[in-house]
Amino acid sequence: MFQFDIITLFPELVKPYFSESIMKIAIEKKLIQVNFWNPRDYTKDKHKNVDDTPYGGGAGMILATQPMYDCIMAAKQQNKGKVVFMTPSGKKFSQSKSEAFVKNSKGGLILVCGRYEGMDQRVIDLCVDEELSIGEFVLSGGELPALVVIEAVTRLLPGVLGNQESHENDSFSKKFKRRKKYPVYTKPEIFMGLAVPDVLKSGHHKKIEEWRNQNLR
Numbered sequence: 001m002f003q004f005d006i007i008t009l010f011p012e013l014v015k016p017y018f019s020e021s022i023m024k025i026a027i028e029k030k031l032i033q034v035n036f037w038n039p040r041d042y043t044k045d046k047h048k049n050v051d052d053t054p055y056g057g058g059a060g061m062i063l064a065t066q067p068m069y070d071c072i073m074a075a076k077q078q079n080k081g082k083v084v085f086m087t088p089s090g091k092k093f094s095q096s097k098s099e100a101f102v103k104n105s106k107g108g109l110i111l112v113c114g115r116y117e118g119m120d121q122r123v124i125d126l127c128v129d130e131e132l133s134i135g136e137f138v139l140s141g142g143e144l145p146a147l148v149v150i151e152a153v154t155r156l157l158p159g160v161l162g163n164q165e166s167h168e169n170d171s172f173s174k175k176f177k178r179r180k181k182y183p184v185y186t187k188p189e190i191f192m193g194l195a196v197p198d199v200l201k202s203g204h205h206k207k208i209e210e211w212r213n214q215n216l217r
């Protein structure tokens, strides 16, 4: 079982995603486990503040240092996997990174979702193993990026996908030399005047394989 621990100020935003489809089934089959940690539960000041002003001034708030640190450290007690901070300034997430997590992250990941203007650099230096971005754009929080990583990793776990939809035939897989998948077609043979390539109807497996390899994008 692969264990995901999600550190977020907004667990209720994230939870519904696990109530349908592949993620739900993966939980039911005990292939993954998902836990939530809210830094708000780790505040020590009486106002339960989870943000604070930036040194050096400027717009926006920063995630409060102590609750983030205590919350991440608490999660680390229960998950020996890598601690990943989602941030636009991180390294670009990829299929090969996903594969590496399945192989080398001790059966788990702790995903830290940022908010506001991000997290104090010292908390990153003390607690975080990797900083990852899902692309060159800015969202309001790390919740969607964390779900992106969790879903990409979950698809790769044995037993999650049926044989037919195996991840081995996905874009960016090793089999496709990390390239994008060939075009796919279904019925009817002619749609709006456009035909399915003849070779795909030939039943000739070797030629079909060749066509598919030549049409990777």
Ligand code: SAH
Pocket: 086, 087, 088, 089, 112, 113, 114, 115, 116, 117, 118, 119, 132, 133, 134, 135, 136, 137, 138, 139, 140, 141, 142, 143, 145
């Ligand atoms: N001001 C910051 C962005 C803050 S966005 C900057 O310029 O870098 C608030 C939070 O959303 C971030 O801490 C991060 O956790 C998340 N986030 C936004 N865009 C993201 C992206 N492309 N990839 C990963 N996380 C992202």
